[in-house]
Amino acid sequence: MKDAVVIGGGPSGLAAASELAKKQYEIKLLERNDELGGLLQQCIHEGFGTILFDESLSGPEFADVFIEKVDDAGVEVELNTYVKSVEKKDDHFEILTVTGEGVQNISARSLVYAIGCRERNRFEIKIGGTRPAGVYTAGTVQRLVNLYGILPGKDPIIVGGGDVGLIVARHLHLEGVDSLMMVYPEEFFSGLPRNAQQCILDFDIPYKPRTTVKRIIGEKKVEAVELVEVDENWAPIEGTEETYGCDSVILSVGLIPYSEKVEELGAVIDPRTGGPEVNEFFETSVDGVFSVGNLVQIFDYVDDAVKMSFVAAEGVDDYLKGAGRKRDEPVRLKPGKNVRSIVPQRIAHESEGKIKIFFRPGLEKENAKVDIRSEGRVLKSFKKRYIRPSTLEELEVSRGVIGGKKEVVVDVR
């Protein structure tokens, strides 16, 4: 019987596993792929670690820090292992895995899901047209270019101005595509300014704001796309259609937590984040089942995700010790005015410590005021210099502020 099984060997899973093993628990880490590090192994640009280490590392370098920690802490790692199903028993979980050697059963007292997210596809954003070869998601292209040295085409178009798209644009430009174009529906790039500047503007890569792809043209392979301008609500403006010749379409149109597995176990899913609802220690609504990283919400910085894995490890520790008093009724945290989503969704414990609250703003605003309120009364206010929907915001609150409340709302004004 393991004390905890961590599912997923990306940065969040590695951090949770090493932290727990350091506390002398018997930990097993299961990874579907044939190496650890997750998405970071294909993120070869730098900029990771600036919050945690005050140093700018590349993805593989950042991953290596935590792979070493997992090694040193004595975590049992199983690669090429797929979790087929998990069953909740009275006081433990039964995990059925499939590996190259066959089917295997593992028992664990607690579970940490760290299985990340997936990319949205063309059908989710309703791009019409034919279904030729040459339509990729940005993460797939990043993998092809950086691990295999394969370019998706000679003149690709990138749809979406988020961070993955921006970073892939720079790789494609530098690795030698003939021409490149980026279109996105916002008024300006939605990724971090740093990426917009250093990936697109530095190299004069052409881009069209307020534009999207209406349909893909081509029988066997992509031959062109039909572009259309959109208004501020992203509704296509009739009569602005134009054909743009290209041999591949790369979609960078958002990430979705991969929450089907925890949902099967009975965890409540928050439709706003797309991930499981969690308490302040990242425990889902199923006792003993924790979830970390991009499975909970899409983090902007891996540093923040990893920091939250440390918090989750404390929660697992309490769970295994039977320590940590839970409230009879959790305090519900709800997104209020101009807030799209909030994590954690509930505060379940009665302990000292401060609580980190993440929220995604619903609007772009300078000198924004963030209020935490309950039953019409403002409990605490924060000032934020500049907020926008593409940047996740963080608040730190002492428990005293929200203790004893039933429901607490976060507003932005």
Added chain:
Amino acid sequence: MSDDVKEVLCVRCPKGCRLKLLLGEEVAVKGHECRLGEEYGKKEATDPERVVPSTVKIMDARWPRLPVRSERAVPLVKVEEVIEELRGLEVEAPVKKGDVIVENVAETSVDMIAERDMEREA
């Protein structure tokens, strides 16, 4: 357009002010809304630098490509030259993280280093 005006995006906070840099003996920054923006603009006007990430071909390893980066930032104008120098380069596994793959790349006095270990595989 005259080339003594350069437009850049400030990267010092999520707002991303669009700065106009008026180049000349004394650089003037416009469009910034705080001191950080002015500082950043001046640096970008006189001496923009970037860390360069790329990959090189690697033989007998788990993956066909080895990720590499410049150990420090190099002048922005040198970025494409750095990439050019990596083209066609081939290394052989095993490689250790931090190994120098190209010394003094594109005469920048900066080395290109391996971002990760890559063990030898048959």
